[in-house]
Amino acid sequence: MHSREKSVLHQYIKRFQLKRSKRRDLILEVFLNTRRHVSNEELYLLVKQRDPSIGLTTVYRTLKLLKECGLARELQSYEGVILYEHDYKADHHDHLICTVCGGVLEFFSRDIEKAQEKIVRKYKFKPLHHSHRIFGVCEKCQNRTVPEDERLQSKTISIKQTTHS
Amino acid sequence: MHSREKSVLHQYIKRFQLKRSKRRDLILEVFLNTRRHVSNEELYLLVKQRDPSIGLTTVYRTLKLLKECGLARELQSYEGVILYEHDYKADHHDHLICTVCGGVLEFFSRDIEKAQEKIVRKYKFKPLHHSHRIFGVCEKCQNRTVPEDERLQSKTISIKQTTHS
DNA sequence: CTCTCTGCAAATCTTTTGCAGTCCT
């Protein structure tokens, strides 16, 4: 399970004369088993279920290490918290994000993927992954009248809640 | 100058029975005059040049207000700091981001814009803006041999430095 | 006059760092 990723990590460790450890392996494994985005805190709680003696600091340091060796990358956070994601190949799609209700619609466009290939070829760029988000107002929210007294202060929270859906 | 945006803010204020203030107008104006991304801190320093009596807290609160009324939106930060941007219509482009050197190449693809329109029509979505980023390795970095002992710990910093270019 | 806005200081939350002990090679 996840042998490719483990080997990437171990090679990186060898190359820079770092040292392997049970904890790093465990954190990597738990990270790869997450659905999509995690924060340090979230990952810490997950890892703690498997090894309660682990510290939050170690998760921070390991996630940074995973970022260095290309297994994790930072993602937009809507609340000043850094989120991390890994490759989730079987499941690629882009997002339409409603700025009113915070809902997320997923879409996939072969045209866009093709156009991307063209761009990438033009610039001799070797693509690894991409993120494409269109922000706007969804059909439902275009048709609904926002109650006059409803300030959208909690908007970012609802976006956060639906990000994983 | 910026009369449309000012009117958006003032209508929002009226609608929720908030109160107008010199400071909010000033912060909005300085924000709109900013080139692209600013953090609360950066905007605070800019605003302070025009009105030294202003407090950082007010900038935080005003930027949150601008977000609520749609004039500002949060942006990816590479360091746990929230950045804000506004519409900068004359200057739209997408990004190729090199994960090795952190360099950013800007591109514009009519094909992608067209494909987007198609998607948006299909979902009856009213688009406001979008963000499209392709991550990978740029031409230069593909051809350069990374020194064997160079850990990329400082990568996020170099990304930050080139984000504005 | 009432209720919002503001600056300040304090509180909170996230992330990093120093240190002493433990683990890996």
Added chain:
DNA sequence: AGGACTGCAAAAGATTTGCAGAGAG
């Protein structure tokens, strides 16, 4: 044995909140 890894507590940084006074309607 030597250096890297780890947990803890403390530090540092970013953002929010409580409060008393100033300002808008």
